[in-house]
Amino acid sequence: MKIFVLIFTFSFALISAQTHRFIYEFKYKQNPKQTEFQKVNMTLDVNPENVKFYNYRYVEIDSTNITKGQNSQLWDNSTNVIVRSKNSNTNSNYTMINDVFVFDTEDKIDWNLDKETKKFENYTLQKATSNFGGRKWTAWFSKEINISEGPYKFRGLPGLIFQIYDDQNNFDFTLVKSFKLNSTYKTPFIESFYGQKPIKTTQENINKMLMNEYNDPYHETREQFKKNPKTTFSINGTDIKDISQFKELTESRRKFIRENNNPIEIDKALKYPQN
Structure with missing residues (x-):
């Protein structure tokens, strides 16, 4: 597992208005017969009130909009946009079909903790497995990062998920970077795509x-x-x-x-x- 830059300097007494941002490299196959993965960086923002998972490209475009006074927006249906309240298994799923739509799903994941562990730098990662969404998943998480979250809908383990992949080699999320933002990061590109609120469905x-x-x-x-x-x-x-x-x-x-x-x-x- 390759993790390039990890900076965990959490001060839990000072997180009331902060966003803890985790960047995962997402490797996926849209066509299961493909031999090569497509790769993209995905953002997991753990905020005081909610958790948001989306394509990191949206952050880059948002930053350019702010610095140059533009209003460009992008929607990539090949990657998921998920929002949930803190400590919740109810996920709001955003997708675009001409307009942006949002619908809720209940996604409780039952994990099986394994005794197997491995070291990564100064962290001890523990293995966990689960059947979710019709696939078998293996996750590696660390109890040393007391955040019960992970990429996409994967959450509920006693620590942060560093990596998770399915047994058919179609999907792989690997943590590559982490940092804190001084205030909660706003995501207008989700809540108001070109000024239009998502349609509930x-x-x-x-x-x-x-x-x-x-x-x-x-x-x-x-x-x-x-x-x-x-x-x-x-x-x-x-x-x-x-x-x-x-x-x-x-x-x-x-x-x-x-x-x-x-x-x-x-x-x-x-x-x-x-x-």
Whole structure:
């Protein structure tokens, strides 16, 4: 396990308005048949009242917005955005399907503590395992960091999770950096995406929207083309010159969606039709 910079200088008497920020390297496979991981840094902010998990790229863009007076925002649906109250297993899940939506899930994880330990620098990490989301997970945590949190929805161990990975080698979160912020970090890019608050919904409604998107991924573009057949439309680098092209493009998009249907919680994955 590679952990590059860890600075744990916690003073628990002085954390009332602080954010404890943990950066995890997230390695994942959108397509389980891939041999190579995609990699991105993810942020775990442990605040006085809540915990937030999101792509670190959002922090970088937010910092640029502040220093340059801009209002650029990014949403990457290949990574998760999770918010929960402190010491809670109720997670608010944020996702974008044209608009940003949020829905709640109950995600209590039952851990099995193992006696196996290993050293990392000055920390002793203990092994724990769990079945969650249809996958088997191995976590390494430290009781020396008295924060019962970890990346994504993984929490509830008697210490901070340093690393967690699944037994099929699809996902791996590894802690690479930690520091404290002097005040609670605000995340307008979550609560107000381009001035619009997330729309409250349910997992069932999200699944319906995703299935509609799968069944007819280019509905809006096709309807616009019908109204304006002389206008140039382009999809993934293909110029549309005839309505018949939408059939092949739709089949290609559906195939891509099926092959990349590999969420962390595989038991919640949509079962897309094969044709």
